Amino acid sequence: MTALTGRLSAAPSTLLDTEVLRPQFEHEVRRLLPHYVAVERVLALEYRRMGLLTADQAEDVLGLLARVRAEELAADPEANLSDIAFALERHVERGAARPVPNWHVDRSRNDLQACAQLMAARDRLAGLAGQVLGMAAAARRVAARHLDTPMPGCTHYQAAQVTTPGFHLAALGERLLHTSRRLLATFDGTDACPLGAGALTGQHLPWDRERMAALLGFTRPGGSALTDVASRAFVAEITAELSLFGITASRFATDLITWAGAGHGFVDLPDELSGISSAMPQKKNFPVLERIRGRTAHLTSCHVDVALAQRGTPYTNLVEVSKEAGAQFHDALDTASSVVRLFTAVLDGLVFRADRMRAACEREYLGGFALATLLTLRAGVPWRRAQVLAGRYVVAALERGLPPTRPDGDLLAAVAEAD
Incomplete structure (x- = not known):
């Protein structure tokens, strides 16, 4: 404990470690470790550029960082305060061939953590935008097969005009393209690297923030050190877009649920995407559609969680904002990805009953x-x-x-x- 701080004389309690620190450590190892390592490698290169590490020292540090494995890092309240940044620091110190006195001089965990979190979010956001484009392509494929297949179109829950599945699914594709553009615009808005912001007001040494940003895949460094460590607006912005996507997906899923119902019977799904009733053998159910619609609710609840956790806090670096407010963030991304995968599979397997749809048109x-x-x-x-x-x-x-x-x-x- 004394090797990490002179302010406290005791390690974190078992309660604090069990309830807070260890779960956070394990989450960050699972979700953020490659990004923490990437940031540490860039810092080592900067130390070398500034002449604070020799070539041999920099090579030693970079080599140790390259060999970090998740299973080698363990939460330890005595040795590393169950903190991933301290665990990586200990990993390098223990493995170095000789002491590296300047290692981590003029450094803070605040911008280190903000940078790793943002990098992970950007990777996942870009991947999700690609998935949504794939779902849009699936909607377009199905729409192209049914441009001239008549079906009743409804307003106010009543049959209103003749339409086609192609017309309806083209609207879904358009909304998904809009979602992809929104996600990519949000990605562009996160293209500012927090590294170099320090704890709050910047750093003492002549860090080359432009170079560090480029090495980490950003186009520019952050414009305000305070915003870099205090904001986490990207979490709220991304979950807001996921919530909006969830609303769109839910509404189109509701249409499919209605069309698949016994009152219409307009659509069918392959048996491998369908379910049964344990008591009524005549039924073929489509619970996958209910799962899709149900999961979209989680996207909105995750955004509300982020907004409520951030709104009453001061504008500075806080654990409440940096960790607790983002506790559901990756769950939201996981859920959105699941919704997209399931919905894409539904679209690819969707079968329209043209005879029933035509007959319904003829009745109205x-x-x-x-x-x-x-x-x-x-x-x-x-x-x-x-x-x-x-x-x-x-x-x-x-x-x-x-x-x-x-x-x-x-x-x-x-x-x-x-x-």
Whole structure:
């Protein structure tokens, strides 16, 4: 304990280690270790550039960092305070052929941690945007097969006009492309490297922040040291986009659930994506659609969690913001990725029942709008009166039991004369 700080005389308690420090350590080893190592390697290169490490010392440090393995790092309240940054520091110190006095001079865990978190988020965000593009491509493939397959389109939960699955799924594809653009725009907004911000107000040594940013894959260093270590706005921004994506996915999943229901039977899925009822053997269920819609709720709850954890805090580096506020962040990314994979599989396996959709169209008076338009354009009936006549014609046809597929010109003329 005394080797790490002179301020405290005791290691973290078992309770604190068990409930807080060790779980955080294990999470960071699982999610962030490659990024912590990458940052430490860039720091070693900077020490060498500034002449604070000799060539041999830098080579020794870089070699030790290159050989770090997750299984070699263990949370230890006595040796490393169950902190991943201290664990890496100990790893280098123990393995070095000779002492490296300048190793980690003028350094803080604050920008180190912020940088590793941001790098991990950027990697996952770019990957997710690619997955969403793949889902959009799947929607486009299915849409192309059903450009001319008629089905009832609804407004206000009522059959309204003839549409096609292609028309509907093209809308899904458009929204997914929009989501991808939003995710990539968010990625661009995170393209500022926090490294060099230090604990709060920058650092003493002449660190080359432009060079460090480039080595870590950023286009520029952060513009404000305070923002670099205090903000974590990227977590809220990404989860906000995931929440919006979840809303879109949920609404289209709801359409598929409705179309697959016994009242419609418009769509089917392969048996490998379907389920059964344990008590009713006649049923073929589609619980995968319910899973998709249910998981989208988690995306919004994760964003609310981030927003609530950040909103009442001061604008500075805090464990509350840097760790607790992002506790569900990777879960949100995992969930979004799962939703995309499942939905893509559903789209690839989707089968539309053209006979049932056509029959449903033929049962409904879906041409009322077209009738009113023709009355105006061909018969010179004022538009609002044409709307009234079309509505009265439908009422009269229903009273006489006329099917929508058998329009009656005499009935229409009678309705017009009576108006």
